[in-house]
Amino acid sequence: MAELEKFSALYGKIDYPADLLTTPFEVLEYRTRLGLTTSEFEFICWIFHLVNKDFNEIRDKDISRRCTRQRKSLQAKGYLKIKIARTYKDKRCIKVGLVYDFTNLKNKIEELKEEDKKLQNLEAPVTVIYDEPSLFNEDVDENPIYPAKLLTDDKEIKELQLQNEFLEKFKKLYEELLLEKLDYSARAPYKMHLIKIFKNRVNNNIDDVLEITKNAFYKLPVEKRYAMKLQDLLKMALCQKNESTKNNDNKENKTQSEETKKYTIPSGIDKLNYLLKIIEEGGNLDDAYSQIANCG
Structure with missing residues (x-):
């Protein structure tokens, strides 16, 4: 129990002795999303080690000088608070040590865990964010971090869902017409061009667009039935209004003309x-x- 009490003062409430061993791995798992550098993670593990040895005996001399910057950096990021611990005997202070409080770090990890649960349950789209660089410009990771912040804009979510539906249906049409597999991960430029065409669309009825594309493709001579031609036909279909939309537009324009004349x-x-x-x-x-x- 004494070990749990010591570690709770350092990292927040600890329910089981096994948590003493798993905590460093938990920090390691979320290191990049927390914006921690390798040296900052090493510093945290060293503090955990010293706490496990003797809670009241951590002094500045126990911390390597090269870790001074990491300590300041963690304090600036809000993950670390340093407190002074005093031991009294007969109303007299006999020992002075430091308490390295990483409670805020644990709270941030708990937030990330909750966010992961929401993503798993809702299967919602995510945006990409990047980890914060170190205050000392070291160990900066510029790779995108997943998962990230949940999208809250309903229009943006709906548009992304429609885009994914379009890509999936076009993939099936592509494989049906050209008799070859379409792997978006291997053909990233082709996928990006499809997305660009989709964003400039006029017609939102994906099924109609693909049907028009399919019929037009079958009318081509056999020697002209290739991937880029299919893409061109798709572009024309996406930028072409269907008849019902045209009729509605004509009626609307006619009504506006009559109102203006009136x-x-x-x-x-x-x-x-x-x-x-x-x-x-x-x-x-x-x-x-x-x-x-x-x-x-």
Whole structure:
């Protein structure tokens, strides 16, 4: 129990003795996502080791001078708090040591664990973030870290889902028409070009687009049925409005034209004379303007 109490003061509540051994591996697992450098991780493990030996005897002399920067860096990142521990006997201080409090580090790891659970349960899309660089420009990892922050924009999520649906359905069509496997991971430029075409689309009906593409492809001579030609046909289909959309647009434009015509003030000397007559008679000008505006 004494070991648990010592380590709880260092790293937060410890429920089982086995946690003393697993904690360094837990920090190692989340090291890159926490933005920890290799030397900072080594420093944390060294503190754990000293705590395990004797909690009250950690002094600056026990910490290698080369770790001074790591200690400052961890404090600046908010992962480390240093407290002074004093041992009293007969109301007199007999020992002074340091407590390296990594509770904030543990809390951050718990947040990452909860985020991982949400990603596993919801299977939600994620954005890519990068780990924070060291304050001393060492061991900087520029690789993307997964998983990361959950997307919260409904439109962005819906667009990404539609894009994934498009890529999956096009892959099936590609393999059906060209009789060869399409591996997006091996053909990244081809995939990126498909995504670019998709983002510039006019037609959102993926099934119709692929059906149009398929029919157009079958009309090509056999010698012209290759991957890039299929891509060109897809681009034309995605940028082509279907008939129902065109009809709706035509109806809308016609309605707008009629409305514009209805409320346009007609020109003509007779309308001007009518307005002058109302003025001479001292009539209501608002009614006069209204009648002029609505007469055909």
